[in-house]
């Protein structure tokens with residue numbers, strides 16, 4: 001029977017791509033999003049790609065009554081919980097906002113799920129929960145820690161889910177630790193549209209490519225890596241959304257389990273690799289400037305993906321050139337993002 005999946009933060013970058021995949025795999029989708037960091041236009045784009053307009057509630061997950069109504073009025077089988085604030089720097093400046101939105105919002109959601117007997121949950125965590133890993137590749141047995149309120153909000157929510165499962169083991173939980181999601185939908189009509197100055201490398205490079213910014217800031221070229229710049233595990237957002245489909249399938253078949261897994265490619269690329277690949281994608285040499293290292297950045301981080309493969313059969317399909325080509329297709333078709 002067709003399952004109904006509630007997607008919090010479904011208008012956001014990763015959420016919107018996952019919604020497309022869910023619809024294409026035959027799920028009914030309900031989106032709850034307050035549009036704090038996304039655009040209503042995303043719904044039209046989802047409709048163009050899939051032919052389906054998902055049921056949408058413009059709602060804050062902190063609005064307990066509003067969220068309860070969604071559960072009372074719909075028969076929901078599972079929740080994928082993307083809704084959160086995600087800017088590391090901002091979280092240092094506004095810790096209370098981050099803890100309130102990311103942790104209190106999650107608690108309200110889990111309480112309502114429990115009340116309405118919806119016990120399948122996929123949670124968006126992050127490789128940031130590994131803090132500063134001592135070695136690579138990073139696997140799920142590595143110690144966890146955090147260096148900022150955003151990271152703590154992910155780690156604490158992970159712990160809440162584990163404790164919830166101990167208390168009520170009919171809760172079936174997938175905690176997905178994403179590495180660095182980049183790229184866009186192949187159609188070029190769905191992509192990442194950050195508000196303000198982008199925090200992450202790829203959207204920043206995209207804005208240099210489109211001419212909104214002059215050059216890319218490269219933070220440090222004296223790391224112990226093959227070209228001196230930081231090395232990270234970039235994962236195509238389409239691979240990531242597929243990881244959610246596989247995780248959900250795993251949950252349906254393994255009731256009462258807790259799955260914690262990395263989602264990455266298992267391979268690292270340097271900042272210079274990304275700039276070069278993007279330059280090829282957009283057909284011109286992109287300028288960059290070497291700046292001092294940023295506090296807290298590690299030289300190299302990439303995932304060990306064996307667990308994801310063994311448990312849910314996940315293996316990333318796309319390489320860095322695919323990520324840059326798709327990101328450029330989106331950016332060049334939508335120079336102002338979702339704004340007309």
Ligand SMILES: NC(=O)c1ccc[n+]([C@@H]2O[C@H](COP(=O)([O-])OP(=O)(O)OC[C@H]3O[C@@H](n4cnc5c(N)ncnc54)[C@H](O)[C@@H]3O)[C@@H](O)[C@H]2O)c1
Pocket residue numbers: 008009010011012013014015032033034035036037038059060061062081082083084085086101105124125126127178179180181200
């Ligand atoms: N993008 C990354 O680099 C990355 C890496 C690791 C983990 N994550 C996590 O993945 C999830 C999705 O990230 P994204 O890149 O798609 O971010 P995003 O900001 O594009 O999407 C988050 C969505 O949640 C919504 N939202 C935020 N707070 C809300 C609230 N209280 N009520 C309702 N809606 C709310 C926003 O409007 C937005 O549409 C987040 O939990 C993020 O922390 C992201």
